[in-house]
Amino acid sequence: DAKTTQPPSMDCAEGRAANLPCNHSTISGNEYVYWYRQIHSQGPQYIIHGLKNNETNEMASLIITEDRKSSTLILPHATLRDTAVYYCIVDTYNTDKLIFGTGTRLQVFP
């Protein structure tokens, strides 16, 4: 079973920030939080990952709570092309056997 829980769906207006939450209360000390997204009929796309510090790259920001039991992926200015299913996964750094949960279906509307 997946070690994470996410809301099944969210809406976001184009141009606004999309904040996608993820709960991972049983995360181990050596496990990272990874975020991927899957646009319809494509393979998953890597977005970002982190261990305990907040991370930012050209795609998104990742905010991890101090107790590491939850995190939030932030897309600062959502576009229609960000409409996808977003998966939050916890695993050790040399990822193997990624366990995908049901993810959050983000719908960005005009």
Added chain:
Amino acid sequence: GAVVSQHPSWVICKSGTSVKIECRSLDFQATTMFWYRQFPKQSLMLMATSNEGSKATYEQGVEKDKFLINHASLTLSTLTVTSAHPEDSSFYICGSSGGVQYFGPGTRLTVT
């Protein structure tokens, strides 16, 4: 990030025939690759781990004699669906190993 390709992107075959799907790592060497399957409106499910130069390891419930995996080089893993049936129709995706896992674009298999 690492680039992973798959071929073909889609395939239609008749029931009882076999289909081979290729997964290539284009800019890195992969001693391990992963094969996933995704049915409509469902999440990805790991099928097997492909190990270069040795046998693949299969997840529980996946028939190793039906889904043949070959990983003969550091850049190529193949998945062959043998004696395909309509229930094997699915989206098959491969993933790289090491650090962050990167995925191929997927292969949609339709068995008629």
